[in-house]
Amino acid sequence: MLSYVLNRFKSAIVVLFVVSIITFFVLMIIPGNPAELILGTDATPEMIEDLHVAMGLDRPLYQQYLSWLLDLFKLNMGKSYVYGESVKTLIARSLPVTISISVFAMAIAVFIAFFFGMISAIKKNSIIDYFSRSIMQLGAAIPSFWIGMVFIVYFGVKLKLFPVSGFVPINQNFIKFINSIFLPSVVLAIGEVGTLLRIIRSSMLDSLKQDYMDMAKVKGLGAGKIYIKYALRGALTAPLTIIGMQFAKLAGGTVVVETIFALPGLGRLVLTAVEHRDIVLLQGLVMFITSTVIIITLIVDILVMFLNPRIKSFHQGE
Amino acid sequence: MRKNLSLIIGIVLVLIIITVWVMSFVFMPYNPNEMNIPNKFLKPDLQSEHILGTDNFGRDILSRIMYGSRNVLLVGIGSVTLGTVLGIVLGAVAAMAKRFANTIIMRIMDGLMAFPGILLAMMLVTVVERGIQGSIIAISIFMVPVFSRLVYSMILDTENLLFIKAAKSYGSTKSQIFFRHYIPAMLPRLITQFSSAIGSAVMIETSLSFLGLGIQPPFASWGLMLSESRQFFLVYPYLAVAPGIAIIITVLGFNLIGDGLNDILINRRSHNE
Amino acid sequence: MSDTVVLNNLHIKDGDNTLVNKTSIVIEQGEIYGLVGESGSGKTLTAKAIIDLLPEGLNYTADKIITAGKNMLIASSDEKREHIGKNIGYIPQNTVFYLHPMIKIKNQIGDGYIYHMNKSRKEAMEKAEVLLKKVGFENPKTVLNYYPWQLSGGMRQRCNIAMALMNDPKLIIADEPTTALDSTVQRQVMELFGAINKELKISILLISHDLGLIKHYSHSLAVMYAGQIVESGYSKTVFNNPKHPYTQLLIEIIPSLKIKKSEPLAEIPGFVQEKGRDADGCLFIKRCPKAMDICKEYVAEHMDDMQDHYYRCNLE
Numbered sequence: 008m009l010s011y012v013l014n015r016f017k018s019a020i021v022v023l024f025v026v027s028i029i030t031f032f033v034l035m036i037i038p039g040n041p042a043e044l045i046l047g048t049d050a051t052p053e054m055i056e057d058l059h060v061a062m063g064l065d066r067p068l069y070q071q072y073l074s075w076l077l078d079l080f081k082l083n084m085g086k087s088y089v090y091g092e093s094v095k096t097l098i099a100r101s102l103p104v105t106i107s108i109s110v111f112a113m114a115i116a117v118f119i120a121f122f123f124g125m126i127s128a129i130k131k132n133s134i135i136d137y138f139s140r141s142i143m144q145l146g147a148a149i150p151s152f153w154i155g156m157v158f159i160v161y162f163g164v165k166l167k168l169f170p171v172s173g174f175v176p177i178n179q180n181f182i183k184f185i186n187s188i189f190l191p192s193v194v195l196a197i198g199e200v201g202t203l204l205r206i207i208r209s210s211m212l213d214s215l216k217q218d219y220m221d222m223a224k225v226k227g228l229g230a231g232k233i234y235i236k237y238a239l240r241g242a243l244t245a246p247l248t249i250i251g252m253q254f255a256k257l258a259g260g261t262v263v264v265e266t267i268f269a270l271p272g273l274g275r276l277v278l279t280a281v282e283h284r285d286i287v288l289l290q291g292l293v294m295f296i297t298s299t300v301i302i303i304t305l306i307v308d309i310l311v312m313f314l315n316p317r318i319k320s321f322h323q324g325e
Numbered sequence: 326m327r328k329n330l331s332l333i334i335g336i337v338l339v340l341i342i343i344t345v346w347v348m349s350f351v352f353m354p355y356n357p358n359e360m361n362i363p364n365k366f367l368k369p370d371l372q373s374e375h376i377l378g379t380d381n382f383g384r385d386i387l388s389r390i391m392y393g394s395r396n397v398l399l400v401g402i403g404s405v406t407l408g409t410v411l412g413i414v415l416g417a418v419a420a421m422a423k424r425f426a427n428t429i430i431m432r433i434m435d436g437l438m439a440f441p442g443i444l445l446a447m448m449l450v451t452v453v454e455r456g457i458q459g460s461i462i463a464i465s466i467f468m469v470p471v472f473s474r475l476v477y478s479m480i481l482d483t484e485n486l487l488f489i490k491a492a493k494s495y496g497s498t499k500s501q502i503f504f505r506h507y508i509p510a511m512l513p514r515l516i517t518q519f520s521s522a523i524g525s526a527v528m529i530e531t532s533l534s535f536l537g538l539g540i541q542p543p544f545a546s547w548g549l550m551l552s553e554s555r556q557f558f559l560v561y562p563y564l565a566v567a568p569g570i571a572i573i574i575t576v577l578g579f580n581l582i583g584d585g586l587n588d589i590l591i592n593r594r595s596h597n598e
Numbered sequence: 599m600s601d602t603v604v605l606n607n608l609h610i611k612d613g614d615n616t617l618v619n620k621t622s623i624v625i626e627q628g629e630i631y632g633l634v635g636e637s638g639s640g641k642t643l644t645a646k647a648i649i650d651l652l653p654e655g656l657n658y659t660a661d662k663i664i665t666a667g668k669n670m671l672i673a674s675s676d677e678k679r680e681h682i683g684k685n686i687g688y689i690p691q692n693t694v695f696y697l698h699p700m701i702k703i704k705n706q707i708g709d710g711y712i713y714h715m716n717k718s719r720k721e722a723m724e725k726a727e728v729l730l731k732k733v734g735f736e737n738p739k740t741v742l743n744y745y746p747w748q749l750s751g752g753m754r755q756r757c758n759i760a761m762a763l764m765n766d767p768k769l770i771i772a773d774e775p776t777t778a779l780d781s782t783v784q785r786q787v788m789e790l791f792g793a794i795n796k797e798l799k800i801s802i803l804l805i806s807h808d809l810g811l812i813k814h815y816s817h818s819l820a821v822m823y824a825g826q827i828v829e830s831g832y833s834k835t836v837f838n839n840p841k842h843p844y845t846q847l848l849i850e851i852i853p854s855l856k857i858k859k860s861e862p863l864a865e866i867p868g869f870v871q872e873k874g875r876d877a878d879g880c881l882f883i884k885r886c887p888k889a890m891d892i893c894k895e896y897v898a899e900h901m902d903d904m905q906d907h908y909y910r911c912n913l914e
Contacts, residue, residue: 150551151532152535219695226683228683240700240701255441263535296444300439
């Protein structure tokens, strides 16, 4: 079992390494001189040259990469030229927003997906089943920006139930906090519910076919016990893995929602960085977000392995 | 034979979009970029000259939708095609190559897959010039790992099939084997993946355009139309309806086709076993 | 003494295809009733019909189904559920996933007991330990803490038996309880069944394709072929005087220690048919050494009331 964990660690590190190479070198291809971009149009050639050397841009690429990588280890991601602050600070400031909506969105998606997924499987081919499966398909096809706009107009302006923009930190006012993240989280959840529902439904269907369902039935237990204690328990492995993956994916894909709802999160930072070609900021952001995705996926894989005692023992001999 | 509802609905939806696309070359009611300020903000009215209304510049929305379909489909289908071809090449090379090259290619694919989709696309768009070409390149790179992995594993799976061994035994060259035997075997799954990928590609493209990173004016894209409508959305909500629905129909259509084909494949496979 | 099981005229269909036809069984209180037949003869389906455990696609009808005193045909779902949980113990063929692989033995063996008998978890664990000891475990406490996949097939089967006994059922249905067990464990398990039948007067429906087993342990039996009962009655009677050719052949092929090494083991050529089980004629006709022309269209039923011996055959 330990060797399985170590193996996963090893591949995660390799992937991280590859990601860092891709991130660094892709962004270095940008046409134009970074120093020139930073200083703007009234800079003299000498100033540009000085900054160029000061930023270390005259060194061979691989050296630049290595020093960037080393800096990363020291958690130094450089200074954003758009904002003038250190990338680390910017990330720290924006992180709570993105985490809040990601977590809340996952919670909503999990709740809805488990509820409808289980019922769909138990009452296969009933009206609820068809309804759920349609939701599945629609959710994936509805553009988040579109539904976001619809929500803003309807719930925000017409019904005045929620604020249309802005983020209220959790330590300021809990109710206002929930209010400010509610709509964006629902929009995000709509995108994720479909996949999760599908997995839960199919896992449950498999679980319901197993022999232990006979056992539960013959013991004459009530519906709740039968479906939750026995059927659901046998159906959790796949959904949990997917939840982990989705959460990680969400964290990287909040740009659009943050833009619409004017939330100062990581996604918006990325957009700004892209718009202004702020390489340093972009490199730091991409590395940070992607590393988080990889690490979360790794943790989820290991957790799921622990949760399923049979898989754990399967690997125990290793 | 059991009717495959997903497939049918998917095909219908895609046909609708293709019709719109074809019509854009044959007959557009108005010039999509022609501004007509006095006529701005006309509400949709089936009786009037502007069936879907006009936008803030007085441009006819229906024409813009039709015009937009050209680019959305161009980017969507173009990027997936490019990604598929590259993916097939890389996957095949990796499968048939020696240990070292094989590992490098697959590790790079793993790395690419680790990036969340939009993030990768945005990163790539920073590097290339924004616009149609840029979007195609960015999205196609996003598609490559999926297809290369698919091809890689399919080649390894079928390597042991009898007809491959037979072909090898009478001395066909590697590329002959590849084109005449492997590709037909892999075609069903590739097509399924291709269709679903177009759904994702359109979604990413419209998101990019919405953010201003994709197709640029004077070209039209539904994502662009949505972002342009944002300022006026509170007063004129109808501006967002048409492009939104167009996107939904396209993405849903291609996704359903992909799902429907997938169902058929699974059923066929279990019959064969 | 009332009968534990009265099954009258059971039909089981899968769409248009008949699987079990005109089957009737009466199990008296406190007896071990053997249900014999080749695989595919419908024994398991019949047993499952008695306890409402048939898989969803199958339809069944019967004139009477009385299980452990309850009329199953008129009872509501909830009533049936409670009745079965309280009064019936079911021991399936030794399948790997009957016990839930992700749940420890202690957490699944007692939940029926706690639910139906209104007992506490502590009481359930105590009873489980007693029963596990009875089925031959020396360290019940350790077993309780195991997951099912940590136990061998025989051990799992014994856990199934203990679990079936938790509620002091009136009827136990044991489906091929000894297949896939090695012979020592087989013996143990069958001795156990004999013991609980004697001591606790529990009726047992014992399903097996092993006629030797049935001969040794059952009081009454029924022989099934292609979804029908071809012969039934007290075991002694049937074994002394088997009337149906199929029964006769089955008895002949019971391996005994007296077979010489050079003699081949006998077998009945052919196989059980899947379709056309609702035909009027005899279904055994293709494999029967004594078949007559009339057997194609008609089969006589004989019932000897004195001996309770029933058989379906045109021979006398």
